Amino acid sequence: MTNCRLCNNKLLLINNFGEMPIANAFQNKVNNAQFTFNLQTGFCNKCFMFQLIDQPPPEKMFHQDYAFSTRSSMFMIKHFQNVAKMIKTNFISDPDDNVLEIGCNDGVMLEQIQKYGVKNIGVEPSANVAEKSQEIGLEIINDFFSEELALNMKNNSNYFKVIYASNVICHLPDLNDLCKGITKILKKDGIFIFEEPYLASIIKKNSFDQIYDEHVYFYCILSLNNLFQNYNLEIFDSEEIWTHGGSMRYFVSFKGKYPKTERFRNSLHKEVKLKLDREETYLNFNKNCEKIKYDINQTLADLKNKNNEIVGYGATSKSTTFINYCDIGKYINFISDTSHSKINKFTPLSNIPIKDYSSFQESCHSFTILFAWNHMKEIFKKETEYFDNGGNWIVYVPEVKIISKEEIE
């Protein structure tokens, strides 16, 4: 059994999802010899951090062909433009105030910050997306963020009013190193803002598909408070946001710099009520995961026995955990997706063909599994014709359910 990555306390094993490929490792052809690792989670009852027990080496996950690009999603472009506006409006007041983004991907947020005339630097380890940021004129350091990198920046007199990261901090296995790095280059009145999938949301929705190789930690205020207090940092504000099926945006400063907000206190109170600091919560979560696995298998086997054709909607990274843990690849004819980097490829390990959007419109399947469940409302609105033609959706968050037209009317 492994120890907590943060405080070295013995971890309690929670989920064992079995052998899992890299969630984003979409294959050019059917491949039965893919890299896998054992996807397991553990809970630390001392610092309350819910975490992966093993994580594949970073070069297996973030590399030249890293598939995710922010600009491929209109939702995310809009989201990051709003983030830039929020940072500019609330935290930038002096011409010297500058912004660092850790994991800036293809630079959507910083491009907007630049348009506001605010000085900025991006750090991005994946070369292909870092190049895209450089092409639009942004200053990018193509590296992983670390204390060492922060020290180099400090030597060049780079101190930041705002350090921002989205869906990145949960990727970094050494959080102590991150905190040391942040404290080196954050101005005295600076703000470290980061947003990540929210543990409370995962537990409430049983959305275990958020658990995959890239996400080594699943955060809540209770666990982050324990981490930050070691570095003279504290969360003073928090904002629940809709991205990735339920995320939290944390606002962190040096201790005592800013008053704690009402919504921060409310969120903390909710976490205590949800018992995110108790083992029983996580053991119960695992039971719910096992029930969903059982239910989806029953449902799909039954539909297949009645000769129904089943397809999937959205070849998401999340779906890799769901498909492989539940072992449902055998039921699914294909998954449709609109992203060019995925079309005509095959899903990791389960080898399900990924087809373009027109395949979804043209085929006469009556059941579609919604893997992009975090966009459920928009998708149901867009696909009214599918409903009208008698199509049914299968959702699995927070439980397995078939949704027909009558169901939502």
Ligand SMILES: [Zn+2]
């Ligand atoms: Zn711990």
